[in-house]
Structures are given as structure tokens and as C-alpha cells.
Amino acid sequence: MAGRPTIKDLARAAGVGTATVDRALNGRGTVREDTVRKIAEAAHRIGYHAAALIDQQIDAALPEITFGFVLHKGKQQFYQNFAKEIEAAIAARTDIRGRAIIRFSASQTPEDFLKEIRKIAPKIDVLGSSAVNHQNITQEVRQLKEAGTPTFALLNDFAQGIREAYLGLNNMQVGRMAGWMVTTAAKAPGKLAVFVGGNRWHGHELRETGFRSYVRDSAPGFTVLDSLVNLETRQLTYESTLDLLDRHNDLRGLYVAGGGMEGAIAALREVSQPHQVALVVNELTIDSRAALTDGFVTMVISTPLQELCTDMIDKMVNVVKHGSSETPGQSFIQPQVYLPESFG
Template sequence: MSERPTIRDVALAAGVGTATVDRVLNGRGKVREETMRKVAEAAHRVGYHASTLIDQRLDSALPEMTFGFVLHKGKQEFYQNFANEIQRAVTARHDIRGRAVVRFSASQSPQDFLTEIAEISGKVDAIASSAVNHQSITQEVQRLKETGVPTFALLNDFAQGIRENYLGLNNMQVGRSAAWMATTAAKQQGKLAVFVGGNRWHGHELRETGFRSFVRDSAPGFHVLDTLVNLETRQVTYEATLELIDRHRDLRGIYVAGGGMEGAIAALREAAEPNTVSLVVNELTADSRAALMDGYVTMVISTPLRQLCADMVEMMISAVKNGSSDVPGQHFLQPQIYLPEAFG
């Protein structure tokens, strides 16, 4: 029978002295986190009997961090997926003892976002939110910054110049891509419609601007109708889309810049043949996937949530460890594009 691995075997495998392994095992003196990790990996590799104790020593030496997240539309599939990816990203970090607190605003009003932010602000080391752009939100972000709690804007930018960073898509570029697809897929020139959630969604305004600028510069044969506000709701989008189809026989394309795409899909299924009106939406869900396959959605522009959450947690850890940056930044991710052929 082979002999049981010893401290000496662990030390040799880790490339350290036996005294270092002893300090890790017994919690005596300070050992660098990197060295502790080497010892822990070596202990598992050689099958050392006290490897679980070394893991416990390593865990107890890691800094504790709690991250707060305030999203909205908690019942929607996209934001449920978002919350799951946040938890996954925090759990995947082995250099901290991390905890994610995810809350959902009851509505899109600034006050409801502020209520949730206030609930967690004294219990977290950093905050990220998909909040609307509003003066009261900006004031709260300033207050949080003064108390040492960095704030990150997710998907929709707010408190520019005060918040730590914006993470999401380049919304101007997203709008231009949507317009390119809507005009390219159209069988002939005609009218185009754009839905935005409301004036407080900075990201939606940028997408609308990008959409209009592309049509103006590259597809002048199309006419973009007055922008429609759908409050990111299914019912408003459904009713407005039916009206668009009824009033504009030359309607060639629709872009839903924010939420509410389910209403546009339902209206097209009811009142139009597949592939007659090009519909461009954001985020891949069960509804948008099915509509792609059935010819009622032409393109989906999707946020890479897993990458976004991993990058976000990395930035939050850095801000907690090193302090806020002197220059607020923007972190753009490359969108994922889905076409009907992807599911054919």
C-alpha cells in the first residue's frame, strides 16, 4: 500500500517550503492569497488528507463583497435570465467571497427604482442598475459615490459623469443595424415605424437616433413615421401595431427599440402574412425565437448577458478594491445577431 501524502509532498508539488504549508494549515502568520491557492491546488493534486481544511483557510482569507443589483420587469424572461447570469457570475469568482442581492423595481418610475436602491444601499459594496435617466437618480448616484459605493449603469445609461461605468450595447450602433435590416429585408420602399419605451430611457433615444440617421443617410426612399411610445408594454404595442397596419398599407418595417415586442409579434401574426413587414426586436426569448422561425421577426439584436455579467462583476471588484475611477467609462459589448436561418 502506498504511503499517505505528507506536508513535504504538498510543499514539493506547490513549489514552496514545508513551513509555508504548515502556516496555511494552521492559520499561523500571513500567507499571500496566490501562495495559499497554490498550496490548495497542490494538496488536491497529491491527495493530501487535509485538503478540505486548506480550502477552508483559503476561503476565510478571501475578502467578502456584496453587490447590489436593481433591475426592472422581473416577470419578463429576459430579466429573469439577467438575474440568473448575475448570480452565476458572482458565484464563479474564486478570488472573493461574493454575494449578489438582486431586486426588481415595481415599475419604471424613478421613485420605484430609488426605493429599491435605498433598501440595499447600506448593505452592499457596489450597486448596478438598469434605472431610467432622471435627475433624482443622478442625485442618488452622487450620494452613493460620496459614501464610497460605486454605481454602474446597465443597458440604459444614467447619471453620466457621476456613475462609475456604463455596461451594455452601443445603442446608436444598434439602431443603425436595425434600420439596415429593416430596409434591406423590405421588398419595396415605404414607411417604417419605431417604438421606444419612453423619454427616460436614454438607450432607446440613442437607438431611435441611430435608426433615423441610417435611413436618412443610406435609405432615403423610406419614410420613418413619428416615434411611438409603448411604455415597454405588450398591450400598448399590440394595439399600436394593429393601427399601423390598418392606417399605412405601405408599412414595410417596425423596430421595437425596447420592451413590448410581444405585442408587435402578436399583432403581425393576427393582421399580416409572414415576411411582409420586417420586424426587428431586441433580446432572444421564447417569443422572439418562435417569431423568427415563423417569419414574423426578421432579426433579433441580443445582449450577451453572460459576458456582460462577468465583465460587470470584474469591474465592481476592481472599484471596491481600488476605489472609483477618476474618469467614468463606457463598456460596449458586441451584440449577438440572430436571423431566421439560425433556427432553420
């Protein structure tokens, strides 16, 4: 078309009437959202001078949603990546004007989680958290629900029966996968050890249960030692792994069900040979990837964060727009599995 595109050119390009374009440009009357989007796309395509005005009309019509998140271990690579994927999933939505408030609990205590939740609660429409299991957390979730703010349990299930849904891995399945890998990779029957973050992590308890269940049912030649609490810290895991290796010369495998895997990797590098002890960890990081390559980690079971966050934001938008479900649910994401040959 010659010269500057006119409103008639825009109407023709969008396949609508000029009156519809006029209403979309000036906010007169009601124009369906999909029609406004069609006009906006055509305006950008033909270089219509008021394309930005149509974009503003679209933005003004979109609902605003403020998403709140309280995670933990903010310095850990996995949770930094989690926060980035949350922001990306919200930015990818074209049906809302969304923003995220992301806070990190100073520790894994219920009090610190509650402190951060209460800071953001008045500002948000929906909450997602990786909080621990505790009656005070459950009570807070109940109060949020009564105030019209639904809560989603992320990675670790808490406030069952009150929270809107659990989103994450099937932790029982993850534990059984770890049990299969450790017993398959072990060079001979012997002892196995499991690290859990603490007694308030429901997800860790399920992983431990799945691990023990698999070994009991399918690998009776192995003995699972009493589980060790590492508080998801590198140093405690490091010291405990060295102690295990010193006391049990028939230690064949380790499973770190939560955080702190860097300590187990460091201990194995220090006193054992590659592939001597089968080690399964969760989440692919710089450390776990390097240990896979070097033979000190046997398998990494990883949470696909992009898929999780896309599903999570979709469910959060739905509950804000349409209300809570009468039946609290759960949504399992299939884990990603990484082996030494995954990066060949």
C-alpha cells in the first residue's frame, strides 16, 4: 500500500469493519479481546501509526494479578533458577498483567517462612511456597484461604486439605528411582545411606520411603542404614559422608534426598575413587553435572523448572479468575533424569 496506512487499510488487514477499529482505538463500546488482538497484530504488521494505542487498550483491559512466592535457600543455584523461571512464566502470559513478589526464607524454620509470607500476604492475589510442614504454617494457609488468597505447595507438600494444590515431583516415585539406580550401579551388595533435610520436609520423607520400599522389595541383598538429617547443608553432609565411609567399608551407595549434595560429592572426591560408591542426587547444578562427568555421581533426578512454572502460573491464574476448587489437588511433573552419558 502506498503512503501512510489509514484506518481503512487497518480494517482491511484485520478483516474487520472500520467502526470496529474505531472502537478498539478509542475504547468506545465493547470489542472482543480476540478481535482487539487481531487488530493490534495487523497494526504492527502494516506499520499503522497508532499501533501503540491499541496495545494500551489491550493492556488496560487485562486483569492484574500479583503472584507471591516464598522459597528458601536463596543463594542456591536451583532456587535462583526457580525464581528466574517464575518471572519468565509470568512474562509469557498475554491474558494478564502479572507481577511476582519473590521472597526467600532466611532459614528452614516455620517462623522464618511465616515471617516472609506475612510480609507479602496483603499485597498478593495468590501464594506459592516451598514451606515446611508445621501446624503454624497450616493455620496461616487456612487464614489466607478464608481471606480469599489461595496457596499452592511447591516441591514440598504442606497444609494438605487446605492448600489449593501441590505442584512438583511425585516424591515416592523419585525415591524408588533412586533406589533402583543405586542398587543397579553398586558393584556388590552392601550398605546404603540416605540423607534427608529434616523431619518437616514431607517430600524428603516420601523419597526416603520410596527408596527403602524399592530396596526392600527388589534388592534384598542391600541394607539401608538409619537415615541421616543433614539440614540441607554442605558441611554437615560432607562430615557425615566421611564418617559413613570410615565406619562402613561396605558402603555401596548414597542418596541425598534434598539439599547438601555438594558435601557428599566433596567427600567422595577426597577419599574414594570414581564409581566406587553409587551416589544419586537431586537437581542438575554446576557441581552435580561436573560430578556426573567425573564419575562421582551416578544419576541426577531433576525438576523441569520451566514446565513446572508454566503449569503453576496457569493454575494460579485459573484459581484467581474462577475461584478455588472444592477438592484440593496435586499435579505431578515428570522428572528429568541425567546420567554420565547425557552430556557426551
